[in-house]
Structure formats: structure tokens, C-alpha cells
Amino acid sequence: MDAEEAKKFIIDKVKQSADWRSSCLNMIASENVTSPLLDSVYVSDFYHRYAEGDPFSRYYQGTKYFDEIEKFVKDLARETFNAKEVDVRLISGTVANIAAISMLSKPGDSIISSTIPNGGHLSHNMMGAAGLLQNRINPFPTTEDGYHIDVDETKKLVKNINESAFTRLSMIILGCSLFLFPQPVKELSELGAQEDFKVLYDAAHVLGLVAGGEFQQPLKEGADLMTSSTHKTFFGPQGGLIAFSDKLNDEEIVMFRKNVFPGVSSNHHLHRIPALGIALLEFKKHGKDYAKQTIRNAKALAQGLNEQGFDVEAEDFGFTESHQVAVDVTKQGRGKACAKKLEESNIIVNKNSLPKENLNENSDNPSGLRIGVQELTRRGFKESEMKEVAVLFKKALIDKINVKNDVVDLMKKSKIDFTI
Ligand SMILES: Cc1ncc(COP(=O)(O)O)c(C=O)c1O
Incomplete structure (x- = not known):
């Protein structure tokens, strides 16, 4: 690669990733997106x-x-x-x-x-x-x-x-x-x-x-x-x-x-x-609503996944009180394969160990997925979209259908519109 090609390579990869991730259901529990004002x-x-x-x-x-x-x-x-x-x-x-x-x-x-x-x-x-x-x-x-x-x-x-x-x-x-x-x-x-x-x-x-x-x-x-x-x-x-x-x-x-x-x-x-x-200023104005909606969304997603046939963790405790949902995907082929399969459909999550797991035996292929709803909530998604997301998980992991086009369509609803 000469210098011109190398420059183009870097610029293109940055743009390709941003374009791709903006048409994904980003559900890594440790990520979020910032506002245009913040940027x-x-x-x-x-x-x-x-x-x-x-x-x-x-x-x-x-x-x-x-x-x-x-x-x-x-x-x-x-x-x-x-x-x-x-x-x-x-x-x-x-x-x-x-x-x-x-x-x-x-x-x-x-x-x-x-x-x-x-x-x-x-x-x-x-x-x-x-x-x-x-x-x-x-x-x-x-x-x-x-x-x-x-x-x-x-x-x-x-x-x-x-x-x-x-x-x-x-x-x-x-x-x-x-x-x-x-x-x-x-x-x-x-x-x-x-x-x-x-x-x-x-x-x-x-x-x-x-x-x-x-x-x-x-x-x-x-x-x-x-x-x-x-x-x-x-x-x-x-x-x-x-x-x-x-x-x-x-x-x-x-x-x-x-x-x-x-x-x-x-x-x-x-x-x-x-x-x-x-x-901090955005949280001062919108933090209460955002936090409440995030928890409501996590509960709605957990309930939806449960209804779609997944083994959602902690059912006896109402599944979750946070932004996260944990799912045991042993029946669907374990964490590693499921996370990769979802990525093919533009659904981004991570494989995760679950409490019942022996970490030494399973660290690279744990039985679980950890799913976070905080970014989708930031993008304006509510309980009704969470139900749609649960159906997309079922199609991708249980029916083995690629749902990338449906995900891209759903992401057209995304908007980061808090003002301060
Ligand atoms: C509980 C906890 N503490 C600390 C960290 C590390 O944070 P950072 O990635 O900002 O170093 C993480 C990362 O996900 C975490 O889950």
C-alpha cells in the first residue's frame, strides 16, 4: 500500500464500521452512544x-x-x-x-x-x-x-x-x-x-x-x-x-x-x-426518564425472550432490575456460536459466563449471552420495540433465519434526540 492507499484504507474502515454499527442492534451491555452536542x-x-x-x-x-x-x-x-x-x-x-x-x-x-x-x-x-x-x-x-x-x-x-x-x-x-x-x-x-x-x-x-x-x-x-x-x-x-x-x-x-x-x-x-x-447536563434533564425506561426495556426484553422459548436467567426474581438480561443459550449451541450467529444478522451481543458455570472449563465458550438495552433506549426504543427484538432473536437463533434486513429496518427508528 502506498501512502495514499494507506490513508484511504484507514478512513474507509472508520466509515465502514460506523455505518455498519449504526444499522445494528447494538446490545453490548458496556457500550452506549453519545449525543451530537457531546461529540x-x-x-x-x-x-x-x-x-x-x-x-x-x-x-x-x-x-x-x-x-x-x-x-x-x-x-x-x-x-x-x-x-x-x-x-x-x-x-x-x-x-x-x-x-x-x-x-x-x-x-x-x-x-x-x-x-x-x-x-x-x-x-x-x-x-x-x-x-x-x-x-x-x-x-x-x-x-x-x-x-x-x-x-x-x-x-x-x-x-x-x-x-x-x-x-x-x-x-x-x-x-x-x-x-x-x-x-x-x-x-x-x-x-x-x-x-x-x-x-x-x-x-x-x-x-x-x-x-x-x-x-x-x-x-x-x-x-x-x-x-x-x-x-x-x-x-x-x-x-x-x-x-x-x-x-x-x-x-x-x-x-x-x-x-x-x-x-x-x-x-x-x-x-x-x-x-x-x-x-452530566443531559442526565440532569433526562436521567430519571432514561434510567426508568432502560429498566422497563430490559424487563420487556427478558419477558419477550422468555415467551419466545429462551431460558432467561433469574426468572424467579423478575429476570432483571438493571439494563441487562442474561440468557442461557446451551440449547441453542452455547454462547460463542450464538453471538456469532447474531452478528451475521447485525445483532451485536457478547457471550458470557453464567453463575452456574465452571470458568476453567468454559471460558472461551460459556453457556450464556449478556444483553444490554441501554444503547437502544438511548436511541429511543421502548417496550414495543423490545418485543420485536425478542422475535428477531428467536428467528435468528431458534429458526436459524438471517434477519439482517429486518434489523436494518428496525434501526431506521433510531434517533438520539435529547436536548439540554
Ligand atoms: C464492573 C466493571 N468494572 C470496570 C470495568 C472496566 O471499565 P473500562 O472498560 O472503562 O476500563 C468494567 C468493564 O466493562 C466492568 O464491567
Whole structure:
């Protein structure tokens, strides 16, 4: 390829992907789309700049306008998440977890978190941040369905760990990647006060529901810290944040924030910050309706898939209280084949381990699919479209019919029309 061809190659692939994905049912539970207004402030001169430190107290010159923006965005984020302080300098949810886990624990300390099949994220486990930071990781005991933390058994586990001469429990990590139901933040925070451990709530998936006042309010319920991505149910630019509760004193917050800068960041991708401000303003006006509609859509999709003959998880609990639906597709050929088959019909989901799964045996071909409705909700879809989506899943996976044309037609209804 000469330079001209190479340039065209890159430009064409970007356009082809955008065109394709805009005619897909995008149902990866960790994605969303941003508004044209947000996009218009995303690419700017801030893209080229540094602003180490805090607003109006930087190590470099040239930041006077950026300082005003970052201060404004932090104030808005504090109000939105009921937080004493919010740090927006994390460039992703994983980086936020590295910073937060290192704030609350030392190498050799014990933590309790959810396993991957029980919904936990890589960064809560041995192969991710928690393991890298040399924590001893204990899985949360769950009730038999696997989607709920067993509080009584957790109390026993905490007692056992704290009786050990070799380690101490410094923190627990709540929040999940496969995340259908609110978790017992209040009970476990009360336990934390008695047993002297801190509670980190990872809201990466559900931040948009939290911002809309739905699902649960982790900091109000007692969590010490909340980490998050800013681009899943929260339809902001890709990035991360850490929110600090008012249980922490000013000195602790100052000390903890050193793990953000200089700990895990230098330049914090400044161009994200005005875009995050726009997303916060959009949530202020539309967040409640969006969060409610997202949960209604997830329930409608789960019900629809159930009626179409799929084994939808957690039926006894009403399937879901979040943006996600989990489906056991063992009968349809398991997760890997089903996710590929759906992609041929322009339906984009991911294969996913389910709580009953042995991760070691099935990590590449788990029995489940995880389906998220947050992006379709952002595009204006309601319960009636969810019923149509359920029928398309049945045609693609049970009747083995390619439904790409139907999907392209359905996506013509998509519009991202929030204004602020
Ligand atoms: C619970 C949870 N935490 C953290 C992350 C990581 O977020 P990011 O992709 O922003 O690093 C994810 C990613 O999906 C997640 O599910």
C-alpha cells in the first residue's frame, strides 16, 4: 500500500464500521452512544494539552480555561452522585479500580469480590487489578441462584478472615459486570463499620441508572468509594471516575487522591472532560426518564425472550432490575456460536459466563449471552420495540433465519434526540 492507499484504507474502515454499527442492534451491555452536542465538544485543542494537578493548582501553564471546565464538571458530578468529592482524572473504569484498590488495601491484605461467573469484573479478580496489587482474593458467597450475595455467609467469611494471623480484610468490592440486581450495600457497609473494612462499589455498568436515581444509590447506602466508567449506562465519553463518600474525612480524601495523580495518571485526556460535563447536563434533564425506561426495556426484553422459548436467567426474581438480561443459550449451541450467529444478522451481543458455570472449563465458550438495552433506549426504543427484538432473536437463533434486513429496518427508528 502506498501512502495514499494507506490513508484511504484507514478512513474507509472508520466509515465502514460506523455505518455498519449504526444499522445494528447494538446490545453490548458496556457500550452506549453519545449525543451530537457531546461529540461537538469532544475533539478540541484540549486533545493536545496537559493539566497535571487540580483546577487552579497545576504544574504546567496554559490551563486557565480548562481549570474552569474541570471545576464545573467536578461540582456537577458531586451533586449527581451524592459525593463529597469526585475525581474525574481516571481514563477508564479499570484505571479507577487500580487507583481505588491501592487506596484501600496493601499487598497481602484480603479482599472479598465476586468471581467472573458470579458477575465480577476482571479487575476484581486474580488476573486483573486486585491480583496485580497482590491482594488475597476471596469470592463472595452467593445464594443458590448465583445472582445475590448471601449476607449471612459473608459475615461468617469476614469473621474467618479476621481470625487469621496472616492477613486482614481491608476491603470488599461490590458491583459487577453481569449485574442484574441491586446489592446489599447498606448491610455490608454496616458490617464494614463493625469489622473495620472499607466498601468499594464499582458502578461501571450501572452509573447511568444511579445518576437517574434508579437501581441503587451506593454512596447514600454506605459505600466509602464508588468507581466507574463513564460510557456504559452513563452515556458519556469513554473514561472513568472515583466518587468519595462523606464518611471519609478531608485528609483521607487528599491522601487517596494521590493514587490518582501522580499514582495512575499524568495527562488525563483532557478533551474528555467538557464532554463529560455535557453528559452530566443531559442526565440532569433526562436521567430519571432514561434510567426508568432502560429498566422497563430490559424487563420487556427478558419477558419477550422468555415467551419466545429462551431460558432467561433469574426468572424467579423478575429476570432483571438493571439494563441487562442474561440468557442461557446451551440449547441453542452455547454462547460463542450464538453471538456469532447474531452478528451475521447485525445483532451485536457478547457471550458470557453464567453463575452456574465452571470458568476453567468454559471460558472461551460459556453457556450464556449478556444483553444490554441501554444503547437502544438511548436511541429511543421502548417496550414495543423490545418485543420485536425478542422475535428477531428467536428467528435468528431458534429458526436459524438471517434477519439482517429486518434489523436494518428496525434501526431506521433510531434517533438520539435529547436536548439540554
Ligand atoms: C464492573 C466493571 N468494572 C470496570 C470495568 C472496566 O471499565 P473500562 O472498560 O472503562 O476500563 C468494567 C468493564 O466493562 C466492568 O464491567
